[in-house]
Structures are given as structure tokens and as C-alpha cells.
Amino acid sequence: MATSVGRRKTPNYQLRRTLSHTAIYLVLVLGAILVFVPFAWTISTSLKTEAQTLKSPPEWIPNPVQWQNYPDALTARPFGRYYKNTFIITILSVIGQVLSSAVVAYGFARFRFPGRNLLFIIVLTTLMIPFQMLIIPRFILFKELGWLDTFLPLIVPNFFGGAFSIFLLRQYFMTVPLELDEAAKIDGANAFQRFWSIMLPLARPALGAVAVFEFMSTWQDFLGPLIYLSSDRNYTVSVGLAAFRNDYFTAWHLFMAAAAVAMLVPLVVFFIAQKYFISGVTLTGAGGK
Amino acid sequence: MSETVYRKKRFNLFRPGTWSASQAEAVSGYLFISPWIIGFIIFVVGPMIGLAWLSFHRWDLIGDPRFVGWRNYERLFSDKLFRKSLEVTILYGLGRVPLGVIVALATAILLNQKIKFVGFWRVIYYLPVVLPPVAVSLVWTWIYNPRYGVLNGFLNGLGLPSVSWLDDPNLVLPSLMIMAVWGAAGRNMIIYLAGLQGISKDLYAAADIDGATPWTRFWRITLPLLTPVIFFNVVTGMIDTFKLFTQAYVMTEGGPQNQSLFFTYYLWRTAFQEYRMGYASAMTMVVMVIIIILTLIVFRSSKAWVFYEAEVKDGK
Numbered sequence: 349m350a351t352s353v354g355r356r357k358t359p360n361y362q363l364r365r366t367l368s369h370t371a372i373y374l375v376l377v378l379g380a381i382l383v384f385v386p387f388a389w390t391i392s393t394s395l396k397t398e399a400q401t402l403k404s405p406p407e408w409i410p411n412p413v414q415w416q417n418y419p420d421a422l423t424a425r426p427f428g429r430y431y432k433n434t435f436i437i438t439i440l441s442v443i444g445q446v447l448s449s450a451v452v453a454y455g456f457a458r459f460r461f462p463g464r465n466l467l468f469i470i471v472l473t474t475l476m477i478p479f480q481m482l483i484i485p486r487f488i489l490f491k492e493l494g495w496l497d498t499f500l501p502l503i504v505p506n507f508f509g510g511a512f513s514i515f516l517l518r519q520y521f522m523t524v525p526l527e528l529d530e531a532a533k534i535d536g537a538n539a540f541q542r543f544w545s546i547m548l549p550l551a552r553p554a555l556g557a558v559a560v561f562e563f564m565s566t567w568q569d570f571l572g573p574l575i576y577l578s579s580d581r582n583y584t585v586s587v588g589l590a591a592f593r594n595d596y597f598t599a600w601h602l603f604m605a606a607a608a609v610a611m612l613v614p615l616v617v618f619f620i621a622q623k624y625f626i627s628g629v630t631l632t633g634a635g636g637k
Numbered sequence: 638m639s640e641t642v643y644r645k646k647r648f649n650l651f652r653p654g655t656w657s658a659s660q661a662e663a664v665s666g667y668l669f670i671s672p673w674i675i676g677f678i679i680f681v682v683g684p685m686i687g688l689a690w691l692s693f694h695r696w697d698l699i700g701d702p703r704f705v706g707w708r709n710y711e712r713l714f715s716d717k718l719f720r721k722s723l724e725v726t727i728l729y730g731l732g733r734v735p736l737g738v739i740v741a742l743a744t745a746i747l748l749n750q751k752i753k754f755v756g757f758w759r760v761i762y763y764l765p766v767v768l769p770p771v772a773v774s775l776v777w778t779w780i781y782n783p784r785y786g787v788l789n790g791f792l793n794g795l796g797l798p799s800v801s802w803l804d805d806p807n808l809v810l811p812s813l814m815i816m817a818v819w820g821a822a823g824r825n826m827i828i829y830l831a832g833l834q835g836i837s838k839d840l841y842a843a844a845d846i847d848g849a850t851p852w853t854r855f856w857r858i859t860l861p862l863l864t865p866v867i868f869f870n871v872v873t874g875m876i877d878t879f880k881l882f883t884q885a886y887v888m889t890e891g892g893p894q895n896q897s898l899f900f901t902y903y904l905w906r907t908a909f910q911e912y913r914m915g916y917a918s919a920m921t922m923v924v925m926v927i928i929i930i931l932t933l934i935v936f937r938s939s940k941a942w943v944f945y946e947a948e949v950k951d952g953k
Contacts, residue, residue, distance in 0.1 A: 372747055379744060380761050386819070387764075389787045390776050406790040448672045455669025459662050467670065474681055476872075476932060478880045480901045481921050484691065484908050485684035491698075508676020539665040568769045570883045571901070575909060586771040590887055593775060600779050607772040614767040622760055625767075629827040 387611075394418070394605035401600045414601070421605035424595070429581060430588035431613075437502050437573075437584065438566040444507035445562040446555055452509040453517035454543045458529065468518075475511045480571065487575055501576040502569070506562070513558040516628065520554035521547060557628025560621045567614055585610050691918035698912050709919035719920060721895050722903040723927070725810070729899070730878035733814045738870055741822045742863070745829035746855075759830070763823035770820075774887035777816045778803065803889055806896040813884055813897065825870055832866040833859070864943040872935055879928060900924055 395410035456468050490501040532542045573584040696702035713719050780786050781802035789799040802812045844854050885902035908917035
């Protein structure tokens with residue numbers, strides 16, 4: 349309807365339109381190149397010999413191509429073990445985060461109880477507290493519990509709901525028509541049954557978004573594992589990668605090979621689950637309104 | 638609710654009729670949110686009280702904490718490194734947050750111009766967001782390498798002199814900002830794009846009839862309607878600045894000349910390298926107050942520059 353009110357399609361207008369479109373594509377391509385240069389540089393370096401990495405000016409094409417860097421890098425430290433650790437921590441964190449946040453979000457979205465709004469405001473406020481501010485007392489708490497150098501400090505807190513996930517899921521639950529609940533109620537379903545068999549199946553996109561966000565944030569976490577895990581066999585990929593850097597100073601061909609592999613897992617997850625990311629980020633942005 | 642049944646009440650929590658409908662609903666509600674309440678007490682309220690308590694003590698994790706009154710706080714005022722860490726963090730935020738908003742918004746506006754393959758471009762620009770910061774930090778340390786890095790290679794190719802990037806006290810923060818924008822612009826871009834797509838086409842059509850140029854359309858329609866999203870971005874961006882740790886740990890170790898001594902890095906060093914738990918706690922307390930004040934300032938100022946459509950509609 350709005351399109352008919354545009355400008356007249358004179359040849360001059362057409363030309364300007366084509367030109368501006370070309371300019372937009374040029375800028376977009378340039379931006380994409382800027383995004384890709386660091387990736388390309390990583391891959392290029394990861395296939396060079398050490399001698400070739402120390403050439404100035406730098407060369408882009410590895411010559412000879414040294415595939416051996418990958419096995420060398422991944423065995424220089426027990427990276428296989430680090431990946432296994434990171435997967436265990438990540439999978440359990442995702443399960444805990446999704447389940448507990450969904451339960452809590454359902455409570456906020458579907459029941460009326462005294463103090464509900466105040467409590468929800470508190471949930472939102474905790475979003476603003478960087479977890480970094482509480483590392484000292486939490487470290488002491490986990491030390492007292494005897495959980496240091498185990499995965500528990502990284503996993504267990506996820507089973508009590510995350511503020512961001514609760515917020516995102518509640519927003520989504522609110523959009524699900526109440527009539528479905530009412531119908532189930534008449535059929536005699538109790539609150540938990542309504543949550544489990546009516547709401548959860550309907551909320552799959554939002555649950556997916558929460559799961560992928562939690563996956564990424566656990567996979568990316570560095571400070572937590574750095575503080576809580578002290579023995580090498582418990583390290584996560586990030587902590588192992590940082591330690592690897594400190595073992596050698598200039599083995600950039602190996603660092604880049606290890607970094608490339610570390611980037612691969614989240615990239616694969618991203619490609620598989622990209623629609624959840626986009627819808628999730630969009631839901632977040634709606635929070636600004 | 639409509640039917641009121643009289644029953645002889647024996648005390649049984651789970652028997653129908655023990656509670657009125659609204660009471661039963663409230664109980665279910667509390668049960669559902671109980672995991673969060675428990676977690677909040679154990680992992681937030683408890684630690685906060687512990688933090689406040691520790692800040693008045695001296696403790697190296699061995700032996701018993703010793704009460705020292707306000708001494709930790711007094712010492713903070715003359716701690717040059719603490720002041721430096723605040724300076725560095727805030728300076729970085731002041732550069733990084735606006736830069737991020739501009740880049741992400743510009744990209745989003747480009748993608749909103751009826752171009753082809755929006756989904757493809759969105760994915761491309763989003764890629765860096767999912768990468769682990771330690772890996773990204775390693776990659777950029779190598780990009781910024783003064784002798785063998787690709788960036789100086791590129792500058793030399795253009796006939797420009799090499800730059801010391803991370804080794805130059807004046808350039809270390811801008812270098813880290815560029816890297817951060819590369820890593821995060823994609824996320825904010827998607828948020829802005831969603832915001833842009835939410836703006837009614839009728840507004841632009843009306844502006845076209847009035848003969849508005851693209852420039853006026855941007856300043857009078859697009860930007861005002863996006864201010865809530867920008868506001869959201871500024872608040873989260875500011876808080877993110879205080880979380881910055883990995884880059885300092887992997888890339889610069891706070892240097893050169895403490896010019897990248899971000900607060901969280903200094904906190905980590907004090908607490909987990911020097912084991913001054915009490916002092917580090919006092920540091921955290923002060924910074925929490927600063928974050929609260931900054932947030933309040935941003936929220937207060939938002940009345941002047943954030944435009945909420947709903948308010949206008951309700952007001953008239």
C-alpha cells in the first residue's frame with residue numbers, strides 16, 4: 349500500500365537507485381572481507397612452517413602446506429581431554445539452564461501470587477550484576493563445599509535458572525494463548541502437566557534459543573574455569589588454550605591451529621542452529637522496548 | 638471460583654478445598670519459581686553479604702580472616718593501580734560503546750535497504766560473535782604482531798610505517814576496541830535490524846509526501862524510534878566493559894604501563910594471584926557502587942533522549 353506513494357520512476361531516479369544499490373553491496377562486501385580476514389589469517393598461519401610465520405612482510409599462501417601442525421598442536425597438550433571436559437560441562441549446563449529457567453518462567457508467566465512483580469523486577473536486576481563481581485565469595489563458597497577443581501561450580505548454578513533465560517522464556521510464554529491452559533485445566537491437568545505437555549512443546553523455538561545461548565556462553569567462559577579448575581586434567585578448551593600459549597612463546601603456527609579447532613565447534617553449532625540465534629537475539633532486543 | 642462448596646475441613650494440605658482457588662494458584666506459582674529463589678539466595682544474596690563482610694577483613698585464604706575495619710577502603714583511595722584500572726575501564730567503555738553502536742547501526746541500516754540475501758549477510762556478520770574469546774584473543778595478538786603481523790604487513794604494503802599496536806601505551810585501548818567491535822557488532826546489528834523492521838512503513842511514506850530527504854528521514858524517524866534499542870545497548874555495553882578480562886589476560890597482561898589494566902583483571906590479580914581476598918572484596922564493593930551510579934545516570938538521562946511510542950499514545 350505504501351509503495352504506490354513513492355517517487356516517480358524517472359530514468360534519473362532509476363540510475364540513482366542502481367548506483368546507491370551498487371554502493372551498498374560494495375560496502376557489504378567490504379564488511380564481509382573485514383569479518384573474514386582474521387579467519388583467513390588464522391587458517392593461513394596454521395598451515396605454515398614456523399620459519400614461514402617469521403617472515404616479514406608476511407606471506408598469505410602457506411608454502412609448503414604443513415598439515416602436521418594440527419596433530420602437533422592438539423597433542424602438545426591433552427586437548428582431547430579438554431574438549432571432553434568442555435562438552436560435559438556445556439551439555440549439563442544447557443540441560444540445567446533450560447529446564448530450571450523454563451519452570452521458573454512458567455511460574456512468572458502463568459500464576460498470580462503476592463510479590464510476583466517485585467520478584468520479577470529482582471530477576472531483571474540480577475541481569476545487571478556482572479557475575480565477575482561475585483567471584484570472590486562464590487570461590488569461597490565452593491571451596492567450603494569442597495567443589496574446587498571439580499566441574500560442579502560451573503554446572504550446578506545453572507540448575508537454579510538464569511535471569512536472562514527466565515526473562516526470554518517468560519516473554520515467549522506470555523504470547524501463548526491462555527485458552528490452551530484453560531482447556532487442559534478443564535480436562536483435569538494439574539499445573540505441572542499443563543507446563544510439561546502443553547507449554548513446553550509450544551515453546552520449542554524459545555527453548556532452542558535459550559539452549560544455544562547457554563551453549564555458547566558456557567563454551568566461551570574463561571574466568572570461571574580459570575578460577576575453579578586447577579589441575580591440568582580438568583581444564584576446559586579455553587583454559588588449555590591459554591596455558592598452551594604460555595608454554596611456548598612464538599609457536600604461532602601451532603597456536604593458530606589450536607585456535608582454529610577451538611573456533612570450529614561453536615561455528616558448527618551456530619550453522620546448525622542459526623535460526624534459534626537470530627530469533628533469540630531478536631527476542632532480546634525486544635526487551636529494550 | 639464460581640461454586641462455593643461447604644465442606645467439613647480437616648487439615649490436609651493437598652486435599653481439594655483446603656485452599657481457595659487463588660491461594661492454590663499462589664502456592665503453585667511459588668513452587669514453580671522456587672528454584673530461582675533458592676539459587677538467588679545461595680548464589681547472589683549470600684555471596685553479596687559475604688563480599689560486604691570480607692571487605693572489612695584481611696584474609697589470604699589460609700588461617701582466619703582478621704577484622705580491619707575500614708582500612709581496606711582507606712587504602713583503596715591511595716591505590717594508584719586501582720584508580721588506573723577504573724580509568725582504563727571507563728575510558729575503554731566511553732570509546733567502545735559509541736563505536737559499537739555506530740558500526741552495528743550502520744550495518745543494520747544497510748541490510749534494511751531491500752537488498753538480496755539478507756539472511757546470508759546476517760549470518761556472515763554474526764559469525765565472530767560465537768567464537769571463544771581466548772581463541773579470538775590469540776588470533777588478534779598475532780594480527781597485531783608488530784613484526785610479523787598481517788596488519789603491519791598491510792600498512793607497509795601501502796607504504797605506511799609499522800605501528801606497535803598492543804605494545805604502544807596510547808594504542809593498546811583503541812586496538813582492543815577495534816577487536817571488540819569486530820567480535821560483537823554482529824549481535825547488536827541483529828537487534829537493530831529487528832528494531833528497524835518494526836518501524837511502520839507508513840511513517841516513511843508520509844515523510845516522502847512531505848518531501849523529506851533520506852537524511853531527514855533518518856534523523857527524524859529512524860533514529861528516534863530506535864532510541865529504546867540503543868538505550869538497551871548502551872546499558873549492556875557499559876556493564877560488559879566491567880566484565881572485560883580475557884583480553885587483558887591473554888593479550889596484554891594489563892600492560893604496557895598498566896594501560897590495559899581492566900578492572901576485572903586487576904581484581905583477579907589481587908584476589909587470585911596475591912590472595913588479598915579482603916582488599917579485593919573492598920575493591921569490588923566500590924565498583925558495584927560505581928556501576929549502580931552509572932546505571933542510574935544512564936537511566937535518568939534516558940528520559941531526555943529515549944523515545945517511547947507508547948508514552949506519546951498514552952499521553953494524548
